Amino acid sequence: MTTDRPGSAPHGPAPGPHSPAGDPPQAGRGFLRRVDPLVKLGVSLVAMAVAYLAGDPAVPAFLLLAAVAVHLAGTLPHPGRALPALAAAGLLLCWFTVLFALLASADVGAGTPIALSWGPLHLHAGALRYGALVAARIGAIAALSLLAGAGTTPEGLRTALVCRARVPYRFAHAALAGLQFVPVFRAEADHIRAAHRMRGADGGRGPLAAARRAARMLVPLLAGGIRHAERVSLAMDARGFGAHPRRTERRLPRRTLADPAYCLGALAVLATATTTGHALLSPVLPGVP
Amino acid sequence: MNPPRTRPAPGPTATATPSVTPSAAPADGTGPDTGADPGPGSGPLVRLRGVRVRHHAAGTWTGEGTDLELFPGELVLLLGPSGAGKSGLALTVNGLIPHSAPADLDGAVLVRGTDTRTTGTARLCTEVGMVFQDPDAQIVTRTVLDEVCFGPENTLVPAAEVERRALAALRAVGLDTGPAGLRRDPASLSGGERQRLALACALAMRPAVLVLDEPTANLDPLAVRDFYRVLAGLRRNGTTALLIEHQLDDAAPLADRVVVLDHRARVRAQGPPREVFGRHARLLAEVGGWRPAAVEIAERMGPAPGGTTPLTPEELADAVRADSVPARTVPARTTPAGHPGGAQSPCAARPLPRPADSPADTPDRPAGSGGAPVAELRSVTVRRQGRTVLDAVSLTVPPGDFLAVAGTNGAGKTTLLRTLAGLTAVSHGEARVEGRPVRTGARGRRAGGWPGAAGRIGYVFQNPEHQFVTGSVRAELAHGPRLLGLGREETGARVDAALDRFGLTRYAERSPFLLSHGEKRRLSVATALITGPRLLLLDEPTFGQDRARTAELLALVDEVRAAGTTVVAVTHDLQLVADHAAHLALLSRGRLTAHAPVRDVLCDDTLLDAAGLRPPPVRRFAARLAAHDPVWSRVCRLDDLGRPGEFDGFAGAVTPVGPDEPDDRGGPEGPHGADDRDGRDGPAGGEDRP
Structure with missing residues (x-):
């Protein structure tokens, strides 16, 4: 139902129980x-x-x-x-x-x-x-x-940044979403490196050749990265990210x-x-x- | 809560619409919005009026304005050529255009009477749920449960309710809701599971409408089937949805209405799927949209049986069995005499002796079938990070062959291709190309340049952008010849010829990254071919491409094959394999489980099943009939069923085209007489049928 629409909630994060189910893997014991x-x-x-x-x-x-x-x-x-x-x-x-x-x-x-x-x-x-x-x-x-x-x-x-330090959740969340980019970029870079080797564009030794290689990889990596970031941002908007000044915190x-x-x-x-x-x-x- | 409504006729064919139960409510929990309630009698949930989109990067308006209405409880399938702006339309429904995406909106979009120009995505996100094409680009958290909760949390749903919704949504899409399942990292899910997770995320918002923009374009066939099974379940609960899709075998049967857009994004036809696919063949061909395989099969077999258009191969097979299809359509000559028990040929270290009429040996193929293999893997094992990616794989690719490699994600297909190209270090065994060992890494560079040394190997990567290394199309083409040490004149001549042949002359000085996707694909193939390689490797060349692009690429591949190049291609599209390739290798968890002529593998359900693959549509159609009539037991190619142009009325003649000639070159001329060459033991015509 739509009874849980925003508007009536008091200031501060909406209260919620601590939920052990589905918690991310804990660091250490x-x-x-x-x-x-x-x-x-x-x-x-x-x-x-x-x-x-x-x-x-x-x-x-x-x-x-x-x-x-x-x-x-x-x-x-x-x-x-x-x-x-x-x-x-x-x-x-x-x-x-x-x-x-x-x-x-x-x-x-x-x-x-x-x-x-x-x-x-x-x-x-x-x-x-x-x-x-x-x-x-x-x-x-x-x-x-x-x-x-x-x-x-x-x-x-x-959670600590948002709930304790009152950091805007958009900032805190965007940083976390950025973590998801790492494996995507790594796979992308691996593909590009292989493709460039196949084209014979990875020749030469020394720092100059390495810099050239890196520069050549930068264009497709950036093009792909920007596209990916745009898609992620649209997908987040489509799910209401940034719709309200605050959001429900399930793990207070x-x-x-x-x-x-x-x-x-x-x-x-x-x-x-x-x-x-x-x-x-x-x-x-x-x-x- | 929903007012009783009569659905206005969406087109000239609305009378044939399968009735949508008027009581079918949209996804539960979506009561009408006070203030925005369109009121009783005003039907559509979503109404697009003259909608055009202008992407800031492009600067021009796409199309001439699209009118579209979406009624409660209805699933609308939107078809149209690439470039008609279907994805743009999808983004307007929840206000991402114009509010979030860098694009302008012309015309009006009303969602339950709310104008999206004045109401942003922030409010519309609880009305419209979206699923995008790329599963990776929709994941923002590290666990499955967090991911599904993300949307409801954003809309300030109370925490306890958030998890109730999330669990319900996960159950609806068939994902594991046990503690371990909820804690899984979305990155560890398969592509299909991730896309169903994206669907669960949309459902958790309890939207009135789902918008799905090519949700299965990046999935393998089994994952596509699973996705649409889930969607079929949601349909039964009355979900309203707008579906943009071009893989229609699973999607078309779910649709209440199909809407066809032309290149200018105007609605050219709409109606129930059977009507649209049955009556608008020419229009569909014109706009380059896919059709369900069943429709193509039926078209090759003559007029639609019983006046209805089948939407799935199984349905068509049942219609044929019910004898509502003329007997003349029985296939012939599909059991090659030289192939006793050819289907049981897994794990062959070498391909089985090819039947005399296999494509690689048709007279117009380059000679050399008896020559040394072009590519060879000898017991190759590849280990990476403690995981065995390829496990003692041995196979031989003879000259002029077209070998397709299939398997599920992670089966080692791309690694096999990379091994042949010298891009992956081999732990055990040896890869050879043209009799010489393939060398990897620095050793290979010292020994004679880059992996595609001397232009022996051309490699077309899945994403063409990845392989561009220079700043202009011309330089990109000249790169290979220059490395080969060809002279300036020779290089120039080759580049000009390639520019001309691939239709890139206009763009010679443009940066490769600024080309359209189709042009990028053409350029990537051109750069792979310009050195005149003996071996062409293709990695998922048709993934996520529409029909026109796929046809274009396959025509190119057939052309280079005719010129003597050997082709090895990794692909998920087994119908494409059936229609174009000569041999098929199946990989399952790094092991080669089959390597034999295409027909032998595709007509062996046990082999496909073990490899986690789904038989292609023609095979599914024929297999259903084969249970009753063994004549169908080895049919898997579209051309086994006759060719579309050949149907000339109700002559009643069998259309027995040799099953092993995938194309016209060197094949028999007409529909008649092709089958009598070798006096095969297969039934020659429909007379044998009861």
């Missing part, structure tokens, strides 16, 4: 998927600022470890997939430490004892400390960005204790990092007295 995506994002941003501003490598290092620990505990990933990634990240950070220590200007290490000697190469403790600081910052910011999105589905983020974000608990935990971690992080981590960090 742990508690992080229950935390509001915007809360996760906000906490990560604050922690990133702290990690960036701290002058002591112990602070970003502590935040890095905390972020990794929360991420693992909050999404319970398969060990077979998590362990290699962790090992790779650890090696990379060690390399960064040495690299940035070598790149540090001479004044940074001046007056500090030599911490490492390898043939003609001498690393002063000051330089090593600088390298550790930069590497820890990079690592902390990377880990916190990953943590910001951990356990968040695109749908969850969209529920306010649970997870959000305040996550914030409190984050505060505790930040406090620990800035106060006792140095004491806790200085024995294991290079170049830190």
